Amino acid sequence: MPDKSARRQSLSGWGNYPRHDCFVHEVASQAQQRSLITSTDSQTLIARGLGRSYGDSAVNALNDVLLQTSRNRFLSLSETGLLRCEAGLSFAEIIKYLLPRGWALPTTPGTKFVTVGGAIASDVHGKNHHQCGSLGNFVQAFRLLTASGDVLDCSRESHPDLFWATIGGMGLTGIILTAQIQLNRVETAWVKQETRRTRNLTDTLDLFVKTDQDYQYSVAWIDCLKRGSSMGRSVVMLANDASVSDLPDRRQQKPLQMKKRRRKKVPFNLPSITLNRLTVSAFNGVYFRAHRDKESVVSYDEFFYPLDSIQSWNRIYGKRGFIQYQALIPKQNSFDGMHELLELISKSRQASFLAVLKSCGPADDGILSYLFPGHTLALDFPFKGPRTIELCKQLDEVLLKLGGRIYAAKDAVTNASTFHVMYPRLEEFLKVKRQIDPENVFSSSQGRRLGLIPT
Ligand SMILES: Cc1cc2nc3c(=O)[nH]c(=O)nc-3n(C[C@H](O)[C@H](O)[C@H](O)COP(=O)(O)OP(=O)(O)OC[C@H]3O[C@@H](n4cnc5c(N)ncnc54)[C@H](O)[C@@H]3O)c2cc1C
Numbered sequence: 001m002p003d004k005s006a007r008r009q010s011l012s013g014w015g016n017y018p019r020h021d022c023f024v025h026e027v028a029s030q031a032q033q034r035s036l037i038t039s040t041d042s043q044t045l046i047a048r049g050l051g052r053s054y055g056d057s058a059v060n061a062l063n064d065v066l067l068q069t070s071r072n073r074f075l076s077l078s079e080t081g082l083l084r085c086e087a088g089l090s091f092a093e094i095i096k097y098l099l100p101r102g103w104a105l106p107t108t109p110g111t112k113f114v115t116v117g118g119a120i121a122s123d124v125h126g127k128n129h130h131q132c133g134s135l136g137n138f139v140q141a142f143r144l145l146t147a148s149g150d151v152l153d154c155s156r157e158s159h160p161d162l163f164w165a166t167i168g169g170m171g172l173t174g175i176i177l178t179a180q181i182q183l184n185r186v187e188t189a190w191v192k193q194e195t196r197r198t199r200n201l202t203d204t205l206d207l208f209v210k211t212d213q214d215y216q217y218s219v220a221w222i223d224c225l226k227r228g229s230s231m232g233r234s235v236v237m238l239a240n241d242a243s244v245s246d247l248p249d250r251r252q253q254k255p256l257q258m259k260k261r262r263r264k265k266v267p268f269n270l271p272s273i274t275l276n277r278l279t280v281s282a283f284n285g286v287y288f289r290a291h292r293d294k295e296s297v298v299s300y301d302e303f304f305y306p307l308d309s310i311q312s313w314n315r316i317y318g319k320r321g322f323i324q325y326q327a328l329i330p331k332q333n334s335f336d337g338m339h340e341l342l343e344l345i346s347k348s349r350q351a352s353f354l355a356v357l358k359s360c361g362p363a364d365d366g367i368l369s370y371l372f373p374g375h376t377l378a379l380d381f382p383f384k385g386p387r388t389i390e391l392c393k394q395l396d397e398v399l400l401k402l403g404g405r406i407y408a409a410k411d412a413v414t415n416a417s418t419f420h421v422m423y424p425r426l427e428e429f430l431k432v433k434r435q436i437d438p439e440n441v442f443s444s445s446q447g448r449r450l451g452l453i454p455t
Pocket residue numbers: 013014046047048049050051052053054057058068087088108109110111113114115116117118119121122123124125126169170171172174175176177307409410444
């Protein structure tokens with residue numbers, strides 16, 4: 001029986017697919033969460049932050065979901081930039097209050113509407129992975145509410161196995177209550193950006209290789225509908241934190257003042273016919289032509305969160321939603337892998353807006369953490385039922401052949417056997433999970449689908 005404090009609600013991730021009814025609890029206190037976890041009539045549970053994972057990692061069909069967003073207090077900030085906060089605090093709030101004081105997140109995903117707990121559970125990465133890795137490298141410690149109701153302080157020294165199973169562990173080891181994250185000192189709230197257009201995939205990957213050392217941040221927006229000699233043509237953005245002297249004179253007085261940004265909104269789900277090969281191709285063409293090779297100083301928000309300027313942009317995919325497929329290919333196979341993926345997508349005639357390509361550096365020690373040296377490509381496909389699932393399967397096969405993998409925070413359709421091959425340390429994760437949660441109190445729709453719940 002679901003707890004009476006729960007409301008039954010249809011939930012999905014950001015991709016709006018898949019969608020399931022869950023029993024949702026708004027939890028404010030640790031005591032409340034503890035009593036839900038240890039109560040005998042409780043079903044399985046999963047924590048949920050801001051629901052920005054794309055698939056079903058924060059969804060628990062006909063089971064309990066514990067919303068963490070009201071546990072969102074700042075606890076302390078040391079002189080050296082060690083932030084201690086509750087795990088429901090969002091990156092948006094951290095930026096709002098701490099960037100004007102000269103502290104920036106050490107790495108950030110392409111949206112700031114994520115919670116600290118959700119970001120740790122996915123071990124998120126940003127446009128600087130090639131230089132500094134994923135968030136796990138900057139998490140000093142966290143407090144975890146476990147299935148027994150005990151609260152454990154986890155760090156590299158204390159419960160290290162649990163620490164590294166939780167970083168990237170998709171919420172399946174327990175609930176992160178508070179966390180300590182090392183922030184970076186910055187002089188300004190701006191980055192110095194260089195925009196370069198490339199003609200094709202070879203040029204794009206070459207540019208990454210040549211510039212990885214010199215630029216803290218890099219990202220390429222690939223027009224993935226182009227074929228032949230233009231396949232993989234991109235707009236590449238390379239950037240470094242701007243210093244005060246990089247700013248125009250009028251900005252130098254208040255270099256940490258953030259530029260105000262108006263957010264537009266997609267008011268409702270658009271009809272699914274809005275997006276087709278023609279419209280996407282036209283959009284990609286306009287995007288490519290609108291960007292010239294140039295240097296500019298760009299605000300923090302504009303550079304890191306271009307999509308956040310349109311609220312609810314996921315509605316452009318209509319009611320059926322979309323799949324975000326993120327592929328990682330090891331460095332030695334990057335060109336062949338990306339080429340094969342782009343060929344398959346183009347042949348499938350399933351339109352994807354500009355795809356995002358990033359360069360990746362060394363892995364951290366997270367047992368299920370996603371990235372290792374190579375390149376990662378993120379693509380959006382409007383969900384068209386079995387056709388889209390079949391395309392993802394074909395893309396998975398390319399990854400399996402070339403030693404690549406998908407990203408759990410984006411995944412909605414991969415199966416357990418594929419995931420097991422992609423993540424060779426999975427048994428290690430399951431061992432920790434068995435020890436810390438022998439009754440599988442923590443579970444999610446994704447966890448069951450991907451075989452992350454021991455049997
Ligand atoms: C526009 C957009 C761009 C993105 N770009 C990137 C990117 O560049 N790089 C990247 O790495 N990711 C990216 N993401 C994915 C996003 O960063 C992750 O999915 C992140 O985990 C979302 O955080 P959330 O708070 O919304 O978590 P949710 O989606 O609510 O949950 C995600 C996972 O975290 C777990 N979780 C949440 N809170 C807790 C907690 N307190 N304790 C334990 N587990 C918890 C959940 O159980 C679930 O498994 C992007 C997403 C969007 C929508």
